[in-house]
Amino acid sequence: MPVNKERYQEIVKELNSTNTKLVAVSKTKSVEDIKELYDLGQRDFGENYVQELTEKAEHLPKDIRWHFIGHLQSNKVKFIAPFVNLIHVVDSLKLLKEINKQAVKNNRVIDCLLQIHIAKEETKFGLDEKELNEIMNQFENLKMNNAGLTGMMGMASFTENREVVRNEFRYLKALFDKHELRTLSMGMSSDYKIAIEEGSNMVRIGSLIFGERAN
Ligand SMILES: *Cc1c(COP(=O)(O)O)cnc(C)c1O
Numbered sequence: 001m002p003v004n005k006e007r008y009q010e011i012v013k014e015l016n017s018t019n020t021k022l023v024a025v026s027k028t029k030s031v032e033d034i035k036e037l038y039d040l041g042q043r044d045f046g047e048n049y050v051q052e053l054t055e056k057a058e059h060l061p062k063d064i065r066w067h068f069i070g071h072l073q074s075n076k077v078k079f080i081a082p083f084v085n086l087i088h089v090v091d092s093l094k095l096l097k098e099i100n101k102q103a104v105k106n107n108r109v110i111d112c113l114l115q116i117h118i119a120k121e122e123t124k125f126g127l128d129e130k131e132l133n134e135i136m137n138q139f140e141n142l143k144m145n146n147a148g149l150t151g152m153m154g155m156a157s158f159t160e161n162r163e164v165v166r167n168e169f170r171y172l173k174a175l176f177d178k179h180e181l182r183t184l185s186m187g188m189s190s191d192y193k194i195a196i197e198e199g200s201n202m203v204r205i206g207s208l209i210f211g212e213r214a215n
Helices: 005-016 031-039 050-058 074-080 093-105 129-142 162-177 192-197
Strands: 021-025 044-047 065-068 086-090 110-116 147-154 183-186 202-205
Touching (some): 044 050, 050 065, 050 074, 086 147, 093 147, 110 129, 129 147, 162 183, 162 192, 192 202
Parallel strands (some): 021 202, 065 086, 110 147, 147 183, 183 202
């Protein structure tokens, strides 16, 4: 499926008018597809798998800002630490410590978002409010100078019921507002409009722009 350039331009316009950042989710999509969007000016891309990301990054321009949005195992952090721009999926202190350690090794700061569990589904990863507060406290005590905690990320339930989705985003926005953070990553192809209405400032959109994924 080809990149939907018209749709992309429309979305960019829409997001600019609300000051929302677009992460173009390119998992399973080719280097050529990514390059097409890059040539239209897109610089923020999101990937879900470590090996896929490192392979693609090697063949693409160095000014791309790569976002890691898939589940991340601590032992894989070292592969993306040299270049990743923002890790959206921090769901444990162990992972955060490893990110800080690898950032030190690479002499850089790696910004992170805490992934919050907001959906009803058991399968979705993320922290509850208590775990969130524990990590925030520990983060201050442990002085992890090379990991930045800059925001939160959440995924709403996979449902047609827009009110359920809206309430989950609203809950996350309320949590986000309790802390002095910059980035609220919520909203995907199916629900980004609701997410923006509920206060998101970063959306992660894949299939609307790149076409459906073959899986
Ligand atoms: C795949 C993915 C997206 C993009 O999903 P689309 O429905 O294709 O927009 C966004 N966020 C996460 C965490 C994803 O895994």
